[in-house]
Amino acid sequence: MTCTESYKEHIMYTFHGFCKVVIRNAAITAWRDQQRRHKREISLEYLTEEKFYPLGTTDEYFTVPYEEYPVTICGQTIILTNGKLAAALLSLPEKNREIIFLYFFGNYRQWEIGEMYGRCRSTTGYQIHRTLKLLRKEMEVLSHGESESYPL
Known part of the structure; x- marks a missing residue:
């Protein structure tokens, strides 16, 4: 079975179309993941202004005052x-x-x-x-x- 020039062209166009669809779907999935992550994130400004959450903690072991x-x-x-x-x-x-x-x-x-x-x-x-x-x-x-x- 010999491949004609038009059949080779058809395979090439089909393959390129398939690649475009895969890339487009991957981009849409990445965008959706980013949007989901963005919805779950809490901004640092919100944490520091609206509610007080300490930005750092220390063990009580280190807060013992030393005699000088x-x-x-x-x-x-x-x-x-x-x-x-x-x-x-x-x-x-x-x-x-x-x-x-x-x-x-x-x-x-x-x-x-x-x-x-x-x-x-x-x-x-x-x-x-x-x-x-x-x-x-x-x-x-x-x-x-x-x-x-x-x-x-």
């Missing part, structure tokens, strides 16, 4: 939320407090702190390390309720 412990080091006051840390910092010698403050809160590098105190970088690093050990010991002593501090 101000500590003044190098003429600047820092607010700490850990009372044991504040007490341990205040129990350190002034020079050690300043080094810890400059390194952790002032974002100075070890060699910059060393230049301020006339020391080399490695000595400053050692002092920071030793002060952190001393701070840890003080916090352990405070957490156990002992008033005596241990030497290194």
Whole structure:
């Protein structure tokens, strides 16, 4: 069975017509879905103006107010939320407090702190390390309720 030119043309027109119908129906379905979604949606303006719905929530765990412990080091006051840390910092010698403050809160590098105190970088690093050990010991002593501090 041979296909004539007119039969090939007829198949092509039928196929194009079928594609147009499928595309048209898909577009109508998409439009109807969009209209249904639009009917179910509630605008943000309506929620915020007509009825009060909070736009965000927080757990009560995070809303517990912290006690603030101000500590003044190098003429600047820092607010700490850990009372044991504040007490341990205040129990350190002034020079050690300043080094810890400059390194952790002032974002100075070890060699910059060393230049301020006339020391080399490695000595400053050692002092920071030793002060952190001393701070840890003080916090352990405070957490156990002992008033005596241990030497290194």
